[in-house]
Amino acid sequence: MTEALAATPEPPYYAVVFTSCRTPADDAGYAAMAEAMDTLAARQPGYLGIENARVEGGLGITVSYWADLESVRAWKQHAEHLVAQRLGREKWYERYFLRVCRVERAYQWSRPER
């Protein structure tokens, strides 16, 4: 699930860019929660896709895509997601930055088949 580029529609839509630095604590618990949240997010109204990357021992970036601000807000307030956010602050994150963005233009490119 986390390997692919998100297949988003034509703009406008919303992107939530979540960048974080992990603590060294509880890698297994973090990985399990991250996967559970990706799966749960994908079932929410307005969900368009998610992209994840993390440098080993360094910065992680998760970008989730949403149809509108209402779906961004609803996901932020989802009960299970609120638990994950609290545990993130208690255990898994040293720092994070969350940015809510309106996607105005998008381009994609794929290597031509030979």
Place this chain on the structure above:
Amino acid sequence: MTEALAATPEPPYYAVVFTSCRTPADDAGYAAMAEAMDTLAARQPGYLGIENARVEGGLGITVSYWADLESVRAWKQHAEHLVAQRLGREKWYERYFLRVCRVERAYQWSRPER
């Protein structure tokens, strides 16, 4: 440089979210160019910061932050950056998606000192 969260000002500003899948080709050339482009971007007018993460053998995400659309456009058209973009399509990327976004809200959190 790529380890830190970008210290961006209060919104609004712009984020360019570049997500990509690499080819297996020329890791060293790619890494050198990525570093050169991070350094060059940081010298452009309107540059606010950059964040990078990549899953080994998988998805990479680079988010660069800019004061306005004019600085986004100027960086896209920078002569050395155009060369890097061309080499990326020739050698380094299997696929990519580039999204130009207006950052509307931002929150950050840091673990309290104990």
